[in-house]
Amino acid sequence: MLELFSYEPVLRGFLVLLVAGFTFPITGVYLLRLNLLPLRFMLMHGALLGGAIALAANINPFWTTILVNLLLVWFMAQTARSLKTDMGYVSIFIMVASMGVAFALISLFNVQAKDTMSLLWGSIFAVDNWQSVAFIFISLAILAFHFIFYRQLKAVFFDTTIAYSSGVNEKLIYNTVVFLTALTVAVAMKLIGALLIDVVIILPALIATLHSRSFKRVVLWASLWGGMFSVSGFFAAYWLKVPTSSAIAILATLVFLVVYWQKKVSSKRGLSNVKRL
Amino acid sequence: MEKSLIVTANGQETFFSNSKWLYPLFELEDFLKSNTISADNLFLTDKIAGKAAAFLIVRLGFKKVHIELISEGALAVFSRFLVDVTFDSKVPKIQCATEELVKGNESPDAVWQMLRRRAGRVSGLSLSVESLGIAIDGVLVLDSLDLKVGKGDHVFIKGDNGAGKTTLLKAILGILPISSGRIQIGDWQVGTSEWERNRSVLGYVHQDMVKNNFPISASEVVEIGLAGKRMPSAEIQHRTEIAMRRTRCFHLATRSYHELSGGEKQRVNIARCLCQEAKVLLLDEPTSFLDSKAKDELFILLNELWANEAPTIVVVSHDDQWISLFSGKVFELSNGKIC
Numbered sequence: 001m002l003e004l005f006s007y008e009p010v011l012r013g014f015l016v017l018l019v020a021g022f023t024f025p026i027t028g029v030y031l032l033r034l035n036l037l038p039l040r041f042m043l044m045h046g047a048l049l050g051g052a053i054a055l056a057a058n059i060n061p062f063w064t065t066i067l068v069n070l071l072l073v074w075f076m077a078q079t080a081r082s083l084k085t086d087m088g089y090v091s092i093f094i095m096v097a098s099m100g101v102a103f104a105l106i107s108l109f110n111v112q113a114k115d116t117m118s119l120l121w122g123s124i125f126a127v128d129n130w131q132s133v134a135f136i137f138i139s140l141a142i143l144a145f146h147f148i149f150y151r152q153l154k155a156v157f158f159d160t161t162i163a164y165s166s167g168v169n170e171k172l173i174y175n176t177v178v179f180l181t182a183l184t185v186a187v188a189m190k191l192i193g194a195l196l197i198d199v200v201i202i203l204p205a206l207i208a209t210l211h212s213r214s215f216k217r218v219v220l221w222a223s224l225w226g227g228m229f230s231v232s233g234f235f236a237a238y239w240l241k242v243p244t245s246s247a248i249a250i251l252a253t254l255v256f257l258v259v260y261w262q263k264k265v266s267s268k269r270g271l272s273n274v275k276r277l
Numbered sequence: 278m279e280k281s282l283i284v285t286a287n288g289q290e291t292f293f294s295n296s297k298w299l300y301p302l303f304e305l306e307d308f309l310k311s312n313t314i315s316a317d318n319l320f321l322t323d324k325i326a327g328k329a330a331a332f333l334i335v336r337l338g339f340k341k342v343h344i345e346l347i348s349e350g351a352l353a354v355f356s357r358f359l360v361d362v363t364f365d366s367k368v369p370k371i372q373c374a375t376e377e378l379v380k381g382n383e384s385p386d387a388v389w390q391m392l393r394r395r396a397g398r399v400s401g402l403s404l405s406v407e408s409l410g411i412a413i414d415g416v417l418v419l420d421s422l423d424l425k426v427g428k429g430d431h432v433f434i435k436g437d438n439g440a441g442k443t444t445l446l447k448a449i450l451g452i453l454p455i456s457s458g459r460i461q462i463g464d465w466q467v468g469t470s471e472w473e474r475n476r477s478v479l480g481y482v483h484q485d486m487v488k489n490n491f492p493i494s495a496s497e498v499v500e501i502g503l504a505g506k507r508m509p510s511a512e513i514q515h516r517t518e519i520a521m522r523r524t525r526c527f528h529l530a531t532r533s534y535h536e537l538s539g540g541e542k543q544r545v546n547i548a549r550c551l552c553q554e555a556k557v558l559l560l561d562e563p564t565s566f567l568d569s570k571a572k573d574e575l576f577i578l579l580n581e582l583w584a585n586e587a588p589t590i591v592v593v594s595h596d597d598q599w600i601s602l603f604s605g606k607v608f609e610l611s612n613g614k615i616c
Binding site: 151157215218 | 450451476477479481489491498500533
C-alpha cells in the first residue's frame with residue numbers, strides 16, 4: 001500500500017488533499033454562518049467558467065479559475081454596492097450567466113468531452129509543484145485569518161450590528177471571508193472537481209454544526225472531519241478503484257446521514273423525557 | 278496648602294483634601310467607596326457648606342460634622358436628615374451659582390446626580406442630532422429631526438410602531454446613510470473617519486434579541502464588547518467577569534445565550550455594553566420580551582448604571598408604564614420629528 005507514495009504525483013496529491021481537507025472546511029463554517037450558500041454556488045459555476053475559458057484558450061485552468069473567481073467576486077461586490085442590493089441576488093445572476101458562457105465556450109471551441117469531465121471531477125494526481133504551493137499558501141492564509149480575527153469573527157457571526165457597535169470592522173471580515181472562499185473554491189476544483197466542491201468545504205462544516213455546541217468546537221470538528229474524509233477517501237478510492245473525489249463524497253455523505261439520524265433520535269428522546277416529566 | 282476638608286476617625290485623620298468647590302466631597306466619595314469604609318463613625322470638618330454640600334455630606338452617610346461657615350439652607354438640610362452639626366459662623370446663603378440650583382426639598386440622590394453632571398463626573402458623552410433626515414426606499418422616515426442629550430442624561434423616546442424609533446437609533450449608530458443633517462457624539466461627528474475609530478463608545482442593545490442559532494455562551498456574548506480592541510486574554514476574562522458580576526449574570530456565564538430568558542439576555546447584553554465601556558447606551562424596546570419581574574430588574578439595573586458610571590442612555594420604547602418609573606426626559610417621535 002505504502003509503495004503508492006513512491007510515485008511523486010501520488011505523494012504530492014495526497015499531501016495537498018490532506019492540507020486542504022483540514023483547512024478548507026473552515027471556510028465552509030464561515031459560509032454557513034454568514035448564510036453565503038448562494039455565493040459558493042456562484043463560485044462553483046465561476047470555477048467552471050474559468051475552466052471552460054482555459055480549455056477554450058488552451059491555457060492553464062488552475063490559475064485561470066482563480067483569476068476568474070476573483071474577478072467575479074469583485075464584480076459581484078461592485079454591482080451590489082452600485083445597485084444597493086443584496087449580494088445574494090447578484091450572485092444568482094452571475095451564476096446563471098457563468099454557466100451560459102461556459103457552455104457556449106465549450107461548444108464554440110469544440111472542447112473535448114474528456115477535458116470537460118476533468119473539470120467536473122478533478123484529479124488529485126494532476127497537481128504540480130506550483131499548484132501545491134498555492135494550496136499551502138491558501139491553507140495558511142485561512143488559518144492565519146481564523147486565528148488573528150477569531151474574536152472579531154465570533155462577533156460578526158453572532159450579530160453584525162452588535163459587532164459593528166463594538167468597533168469590529170465587519171466589512172473587512174465579510175470581504176475577507178468572500179475573498180478566501182473564492183480562492184478556496186477555485187483551487188478545490190482541481191482536487192475534487194466542480195460538482196463535488198461541497199464535499200471538502202460544506203459537508204464537514206455541516207456535520208460539525210450538527211453535533212458541536214461552541215464555535216471553537218464547530219471549527220475544530222469541521223477541520224477534523226475534513227481531514228478524516230480526505231485520508232479515508234484517498235485509501236478507499238485505492239481499494240475500491242474509484243475516483244478519489246467520489247470516494248470522499250460517498251464517505252462524507254454516509255457520515256452526515258449517521259450524525260443527522262443520531263441527532264434526530266437524541267432530540268426525540270429528549271422530547272419524550274420532557275413529556276414524561 | 279490649607280486643607281479644605283478633613284475626615285477623622287477616633288481623632289485620627291483618615292482623609293483630607295485641599296481641592297475647591299464640591300470636589301473634596303467627590304474625592305471623599307471615591308475614597309470611601311474604594312476602601313469600603315462606612316461614614317457612620319467618621320467625623321467631617323469642612324471650611325464652607327451650602328445646600329449642595331450638605332446634600333452630598335448627607336448622602337455619604339455622615340452623622341457628625343463641623344462646618345466653619347454654613348448657610349441657613351445647609352443647616353435646614355442637615356436637620357432634615359438628622360445630622361449632628363456644629364459651626365463657627367452662619368450666613369443666610371452662600372454666593373455660588375450651584376446654590377441657586379438646589380431648592381432644599383429634593384432627595385440627596387437627585388441632587389447628587391445633578392451635581393455630579395455639573396462636576397463632569399459622568400462617563401456619558403453628549404449626543405446631538407441636528408436636522409436629521411433619513412429616507413428609506415424613497416420614503417422620508419425622519420424629517421429635520423432635532424435631539425439634544427447632555428452628558429450622562431437619560432432620555433426616552435416614545436412613538437407608535439413604524440414611527441422611526443429604531444431608524445433613529447440605527448442612524449446614531451452610523452449604520453443607516455443620512456439624507457440630511459448631522460449627528461454628533463462627544464467630539465465626533467458620526468460617519469467621519471475619526472468616528473469610525475471611536476465608534477465603540479456606543480453600546481447597542483437591540484429589539485429582536487438575535488434570532489440565529491450561532492453556538493455561543495453568555496460570557497462569549499459579553500466578550501464581544503471587547504472584540505474591537507486588542508488586549509491579552511487574561512484582561513478580557515477579567516473585564517468580562519466584572520461586567521457580568523455587576524449585572525448579576527455571572528452565574529449564567531457558561532450557559533448557551535440562546536437558552537436564556539428575555540430578562541437574562543438583557544442583563545447579558547447590558548454587561549456586554551459595560552465590558553465595552555460604552556459611553557452612550559442605545560436601548561431599542563428593551564422591555565419587548567420581558568415579564569413584569571424582568572422589567573423591574575431592568576429598571577433597577579439601569580438605575581444602578583446611572584448611579585455609578587452614568588453613561589448617557591437613550592431608550593426607545595412604547596412601554597409607557599415602564600417609562601413612567603424613570604425620572605428622565607420623555608420625547609415623542611411622530612411624523613418623523615421629535616415632539
